[in-house]
Amino acid sequence: MSEIPHETRRARKREDIVITGANGHTVTIDIVDTPGVTTKIDYHEFLEFGMEKDEAIIRAREATEGVAEAMHWLREDIDGVIYMLDSTLDPFMQVNIMMVGIIESRNLPVIIVANKIDLPESAPARIRSAFPQHPVVAISGLEGRNTEELYEKMIQNFSA
Amino acid sequence: MPHKCTKCGREYKDGSTEILKGCASCGNKKFIYVKEADINRDVLEEKSMDELAGETKEEVLEVVEPEGKKETRQDEAPAAAEAKGGVKAKARKETGMFDRVETIRIVGPGSYELNIDKMAKSDERIVSVGWRRGQLYHRSDVHGKGRHQTEAVEAPVRGFFPRRLFFCCFSYCRKADLHLVTSSPRMPSYDEGSPSTSKNRSVKARLVVTAHSAHPWPRHRSGKKGRFAAANGLGANRPASWCPNGFSLLPGTCHAFMTGREGESTRAGNASGSSVLR
Numbered sequence: 001m002s003e004i005p006h007e008t009r010r011a012r013k014r015e016d017i018v019i020t021g022a023n024g025h026t027v028t029i030d031i032v033d034t035p036g037v038t039t040k041i042d043y044h045e046f047l048e049f050g051m052e053k054d055e056a057i058i059r060a061r062e063a064t065e066g067v068a069e070a071m072h073w074l075r076e077d078i079d080g081v082i083y084m085l086d087s088t089l090d091p092f093m094q095v096n097i098m099m100v101g102i103i104e105s106r107n108l109p110v111i112i113v114a115n116k117i118d119l120p121e122s123a124p125a126r127i128r129s130a131f132p133q134h135p136v137v138a139i140s141g142l143e144g145r146n147t148e149e150l151y152e153k154m155i156q157n158f159s160a
Numbered sequence: 161m162p163h164k165c166t167k168c169g170r171e172y173k174d175g176s177t178e179i180l181k182g183c184a185s186c187g188n189k190k191f192i193y194v195k196e197a198d199i200n201r202d203v204l205e206e207k208s209m210d211e212l213a214g215e216t217k218e219e220v221l222e223v224v225e226p227e228g229k230k231e232t233r234q235d236e237a238p239a240a241a242e243a244k245g246g247v248k249a250k251a252r253k254e255t256g257m258f259d260r261v262e263t264i265r266i267v268g269p270g271s272y273e274l275n276i277d278k279m280a281k282s283d284e285r286i287v288s289v290g291w292r293r294g295q296l297y298h299r300s301d302v303h304g305k306g307r308h309q310t311e312a313v314e315a316p317v318r319g320f321f322p323r324r325l326f327f328c329c330f331s332y333c334r335k336a337d338l339h340l341v342t343s344s345p346r347m348p349s350y351d352e353g354s355p356s357t358s359k360n361r362s363v364k365a366r367l368v369v370t371a372h373s374a375h376p377w378p379r380h381r382s383g384k385k386g387r388f389a390a391a392n393g394l395g396a397n398r399p400a401s402w403c404p405n406g407f408s409l410l411p412g413t414c415h416a417f418m419t420g421r422e423g424e425s426t427r428a429g430n431a432s433g434s435s436v437l438r
Contacts, residue, residue, distance in 0.1 A: 043270030057270030064264060064272040071279035092221050094180045095276065102280040130221060132193055 004049045006063035008035045011073055021155040029158065034073050035066030036084075039095050074102065080109045080158040082150075087114035087122040087138065091130040100131055109157045113150060114138040162199065163191040166209040166220055171199065190222045 015030040041063050046056035074081070081103050085091055103110045112131050114124035117138045124138035137153050139146040163172045163179055167188035172179045182189045192213045194201075201212055213220055265273040 037276055039274050039276060041272045041274070042267075060270040060272065064274065067274050067276065068264070068279060071276055074280060097180065098277055102277070129193075 004046060004051070004059075006036060006041070006046075006059060006066065008033065009059070009062040009066040011035065011066075011069050019151050019154055021152050025155050025159065027155050027159050029154070032073050032078075034070035035063065037067050037070050037095060037099055038063075039098075041067070074106070078108065080111070080154075082111050082113055082154070084113045084115050085127055087116050087124045087127055088119050091127040096130070100134070110134050111150070111153050111157055112136045115141050117145065118143050162194060163221070164194050164199075164209060166190040166192050166213065169209055190220050192216075192220050 011032050011034045013030065013032045016028060017031055018026055018028050020026045041060050043053070043056035043060040046059050047053065051059070083096075083099060083103065085096060100110065100112075112127060112134050114122070114127040114136055116122050117124055118140040122138075124136065127138075128136045135153050135157065137146065137150045139150055141147075164170065165172075165183040165186060165188050167190070168183060168186040170183055170185045171194075172191070179191055183191075192209060194212070194216065198212065198216060201207065207215075264275070267273055
């Protein structure tokens with residue numbers, strides 16, 4: 001896992017993933033991992049990670065294209081959204097409000113994931129407060145903590 | 161499931177970006193999430209929003225301005241005071257992100273502002289953005305369906321572009337729509353119709369651009385006013401600020417016209433350097 005933002009700059013798709021819940025119910029999904037959505041991309045933020053200027057500019061461009069691709073996927077025929085948030089950051093940011101609003105306007109079920117709970121400054125409760133209308137699952141992607149609960153929520157929310 | 165201002169009780173629908181600017185009525189930046197059932201409780205039960213927040217046990221959310229933005233505004237304040245009558249300061253006032261017409265705004269090489277709301281609502285698919293040879297351009301091959309309203313269609317301009325087409329918009333027009341119709345077989349078909357490009361499939365690519373030219377009258381190397389020397393070499397002599405927005409398409413016979421706000425000046429330039437004016 002990279003420290004540099006916008007590591008994922010192209011959507012990646014995996015098909016026919018079967019998730020079995022504790023009650024025996026299963027859900028088969030195709031999942032698209034899209035790049036992170038943001039409203040501003042500046043190559044300067046990559047320079048702080050020791051990246052060369054040219055490389056950083058290319059990364060910024062690719063990240064911009066990635067956001068466009070992510071938004072494109074949101075318009076496709078999808079059945080649900082897992083919206084991943086960094087629980088160490090303020091959830092009440094314009095991009096989060098907009099994204100949740102966009103998802104709701106499409107009447108799509110959404111699970112909000114509060115990631116990075118392994119970090120001491122994480123505060124998943126703030127995410128729950130910001131979006132009380134949606135299920136919020138606190139996980140650590142790095143340590144794999146609480147991912148079972150996320151799978152259960154996926155079965156509950158995304159089963160037809 | 162909306163939010164309400166804790167000061168005046170103004171209601172904002174869920175997902176509204178309006179609250180990010182603060183309450184439109186009182187400027188307050190604190191909001192409370194209220195359930196549908198409780199939406200009118202403050203009025204019906206004559207309670208203050210603070211009391212309601214206490215009862216519903218919902219956390220009061222405060223819109224915090226990003227650090228960078230705060231600093232910028234502070235820096236601008238003294239300059240604004242110096243400006244004659246504050247006119248310059250007013251002109252410099254940023255357009256709100258979500259009031260902008262373009263989906264991607266190129267601030268500079270490697271620096272972009274994205275209007276995700278616009279992206280979500282639009283049927284256009286942005287394939288790529290970019291810059292080349294140190295010169296900035298917006299290579300945004302947008303496959304539009306032409307649903308957007310345009311305010312005024314000006315006279316079409318035509319030209320044959322044997323190689324890569326490069327268009328830039330500049331001039332005083334701050335918001336302009338640039339339409340291209342090309343016969344390039346490599347572009348997807350779109351039955352919008354073009355005046356004379358019938359031998360191949362045609363496409364009407366539509367890109368909404370905003371011109372922010374530091375030099376409203378860029379000069380051609382020859383010194384002729386209004387000439388535009390973009391060229392395929394992308395104008396090595398020109399500073400990038402002359403054409404912060406533009407885009408390129410694949411080769412083909414192209415017809416282009418620009419639309420802008422009525423009364424404003426819009427111009428387009430072609431790759432050959434022979435300026436194509438409205």
